Amino acid sequence: MTPGEPLVRWDWIASHAGEIGQRVGEHLELTVIAVAVGVVIAFVLSLLALRIPALYGPITWTTGILYTIPSLALFALLIPYTGLSLLSAEIGLVSYTLLILIRNIVAGVRGVPVEVRDAARGMGYTDRQILWRVELPLALAVIFAGIRVATITTIGLVTVTALIGQGGMGYFILLGIQLFFSTALIVGALGSVVLAVLADAALVLVQQALTPWTHAR
Amino acid sequence: MTALGDLVRWLSDPANWQGSHGIPVRVLEHIELSGFSVLVALVIAMPIALYLGHTGRAGFIAINVANIGRALPSLALLAFGLVIAISLGLGLGFWPTVFALVPLAIPPIVTNAYVAIREVDRDIVEAARGMGLSEGQILRSIEIPLGLPVILSGIRTAAVNVVATATLGALVAGGALGRFIVDGLALQEYDQLMAGALLVALLAVATEVSFGALERATVPAGMRVVR
Numbered sequence: 100m101t102p103g104e105p106l107v108r109w110d111w112i113a114s115h116a117g118e119i120g121q122r123v124g125e126h127l128e129l130t131v132i133a134v135a136v137g138v139v140i141a142f143v144l145s146l147l148a149l150r151i152p153a154l155y156g157p158i159t160w161t162t163g164i165l166y167t168i169p170s171l172a173l174f175a176l177l178i179p180y181t182g183l184s185l186l187s188a189e190i191g192l193v194s195y196t197l198l199i200l201i202r203n204i205v206a207g208v209r210g211v212p213v214e215v216r217d218a219a220r221g222m223g224y225t226d227r228q229i230l231w232r233v234e235l236p237l238a239l240a241v242i243f244a245g246i247r248v249a250t251i252t253t254i255g256l257v258t259v260t261a262l263i264g265q266g267g268m269g270y271f272i273l274l275g276i277q278l279f280f281s282t283a284l285i286v287g288a289l290g291s292v293v294l295a296v297l298a299d300a301a302l303v304l305v306q307q308a309l310t311p312w313t314h315a316r
Numbered sequence: 317m318t319a320l321g322d323l324v325r326w327l328s329d330p331a332n333w334q335g336s337h338g339i340p341v342r343v344l345e346h347i348e349l350s351g352f353s354v355l356v357a358l359v360i361a362m363p364i365a366l367y368l369g370h371t372g373r374a375g376f377i378a379i380n381v382a383n384i385g386r387a388l389p390s391l392a393l394l395a396f397g398l399v400i401a402i403s404l405g406l407g408l409g410f411w412p413t414v415f416a417l418v419p420l421a422i423p424p425i426v427t428n429a430y431v432a433i434r435e436v437d438r439d440i441v442e443a444a445r446g447m448g449l450s451e452g453q454i455l456r457s458i459e460i461p462l463g464l465p466v467i468l469s470g471i472r473t474a475a476v477n478v479v480a481t482a483t484l485g486a487l488v489a490g491g492a493l494g495r496f497i498v499d500g501l502a503l504q505e506y507d508q509l510m511a512g513a514l515l516v517a518l519l520a521v522a523t524e525v526s527f528g529a530l531e532r533a534t535v536p537a538g539m540r541v542v543r
Contacts, residue, residue: 106399167520169480170390172513175497179319179506255389259484262501272395276487281399288392295389 108282119271119286126267126294129257132189134250137196144197145204146230155205162198170195170259178263188260195256196249203245207238240313243306247299254295258287268294319506323514326507337495339515346492346519349485350478353414357421357474365426369433369463370455378430381423390481393420398488413485413492420481421474428470432463464534472527479520493519 112119144162148155165173170191177187211234219233235242258269266273268290275284307313326332333339368378397415401407436459444454460467486494496512499505 164521167476167480167524168517169483169513169520171483171494171497172480172516172520175501175509175513176517178501178509255392258389258391261391262487262498269389269391272391273487275395276398279402284395284399288389288395291389291392 106281107285111282112286119290122267122270123290123294125265126254126257126269126291129185129188129192129260129265129267130250130253130294130298133192133253133257134196134246136189137193137200137249137253138246140193141197141200141204145201145208148201148205149208158201159198162194162201165194166198170256171262174260174263183264185265187263188257188265191260192253192256196253199249199252200242200245203248204238204242207241207245208234210241211237236310239310240306243302243310247302247306250298250302251295254291254298258291267291319510322507323510326511327514332511339511342491342493342495343515343519345490346479346482346494346516349410349413349490349492350417350475350482350523353417353478353482354421354471354475356414357418357425357478358471360418361422361425362429365429366433366455366460369430370451370459372434375430375434379427381426388419390416390420390484393417393481394484394488408489409485410490412488413482413490416484417478417481421478424470424473424477426470428473429463429467432466432470433459435466436462465531468527468531468534472524472531475527476520476524479523480516483516 144158148158173191173194174187177190181187181190208230215233215237216229219229224232257265257267258272260266261269261273268287271283271287271290273287275281275287335341365378368374393416394412397412397417398408400415401412404411406412433455440458440462441454444458449457482492483494483497485492486498493512493516496508496515500507500509500512
C-alpha cells in the first residue's frame with residue numbers, strides 16, 4: 100500500500116463498475132455450475148450408497164481425499180491436462196462439493212423414521228415410490244443444509260481459481276496483491292463475502308418454499 | 317502421459333532436493349508456518365471455547381462461528397492479512413500468511429471445543445461437583461479428558477485447512493510449498509507445478525491421517541469400544 104494512498108479509492112470503484120459487475124456474474128456462473136453438477140453427481144453416488152451400503156465407505160473415503168487436497172494443488176495438478184480453463188476450475192470446484200453433499204443426502208435419507216417408511220410400505224408404495232415421495236421430501240431439509248454449506252464453500256474457493264485465469268472476485272484480490280492496491284483487494288474480498296451471505300440467504304428462502312411443513316404453525 | 321514423466325524426472329533430480337530452495341527446506345517452511353499459525357489460533361481460541369463450554373454461555377455464537385468462518389474465502393483472508401502486515405510494517409511472506417491462517421483456524425477449534433465440553437454427561441459433572449471438586453478441577457480432570465477426541469477433531473479440521481491454505485502464502489512472497497506451484501504457474505514449468513501440488517496434497521493428507529490416529533489414541537480407556 101503506497102503511502103498517501105487512501106485505503107479505498109471510490110473513484111476507481113466508480114470507473115470500474117462495469118468490470119466489477121461482469122466479474123460478479125463470472126463468480127456466480129462458476130458457483131452455480133459447480134454446485135449444480137456437484138448435486139447431480141452427489142445424488143447419483145448417494146443413491147448408489149443407499150442401495151449398496153458397502154459402497155458408502157469407499158465413496159466417502161474417496162471424496163474425503165478429494166476434499167483434503169488443497170484447492171490450489173488440485174487446480175495445479177489439472178493444468179497439464181485441461182489447461183488454464185473453465186473446465187479445470189469446475190473439476191476442482193465440483194470435487195470439493197461432493198463430500199459435503201453426499202454426507203448430507205445419505206444422512207437425510209437414513210434419518211427418515213422407520214415407522215414412516217413402514218407406513219408407506221403398508222400403503223402399498225414400491226421402493227421407488229418410497230424413495231421419491233417419502234424419503235427424499237423428508238430428507239430435503241438436511242440435503243439443503245448440505246447445499247448451503249457447499250455453496251458457501253464454493254463461493255470462497257472460486258476466488259482461488261483466479262490463479263488459473265478464472266476467479267470472479269478473486270481476480271480483484273489477485274490484482275490487489277500484485278499491484279499492492281488496497282481498493283482492489285477490498286472490492287474482491289468483501290465482494291466474495293457479500294456474495295456468500297446473499298447466496299445463503301437466497302437458499303434459505305428456496306428451502307422454506309420447498310419444505311413449507313418445516314416452519315408451519 | 318508426458319506430464320507424469322516430467323513430474324517423476326523433476327522429483328528424482330537431486331538438484332531439487334538441495335539448498336535453500338530445495339524440497340526439504342520448503343516442506344519444513346510449510347510445517348513451520350502451519351504449526352505456528354495453529355498454535356496462535358489455539359492460544360486465542362481454546363480459553364474462550366473452554367470457558368464458554370464450561371459455563372454454557374453464548375452457545376449460539378460458539379456454534380455458528382464455524383459457519384461464518386467457512387464464508388471467509390482464503391484468498392480474501394490473505395488479502396486482509398497483507399493489508400494488516402504492511403500497515404504494521406511486518407513486511408511480506410511469513411506474517412501476512414500467518415494473519416490469514418489464524419482466523420481460518422479459530423472457528424473449527426472454538427465450535428468443536430465448545431460442543432466437546434457441553435456434551436460431557438451433566439450427571440458426571442454434577443457428581444464431581446458433589447464430591448467437592450472446584451470448577452477448575454471439573455474442567456481439567458473431567459470435561460477436558462472426556463471431550464478430548466472432539467476437541468482434537470476440531471484442531472484437525474483447523475490444521476488441515478491451514479496446511480492447505482499455507483500454499484497461498486507464496487503469492488505474498490512467502491516460502492513453503494506454494495512456492496513451487498506459484499513459480500511453476502508463472503514460469504509455465506509444469507513439472508515444478510505438479511511436484512509442488514503433489515507434495516502439498518501429501519502433506520495435507522498426512523496431517524489428516526496423523527490427527528485421526530491421535531484422536532483414536534486419546535479416547536479415555538473407559539470409553540473405548542471393545543471389539
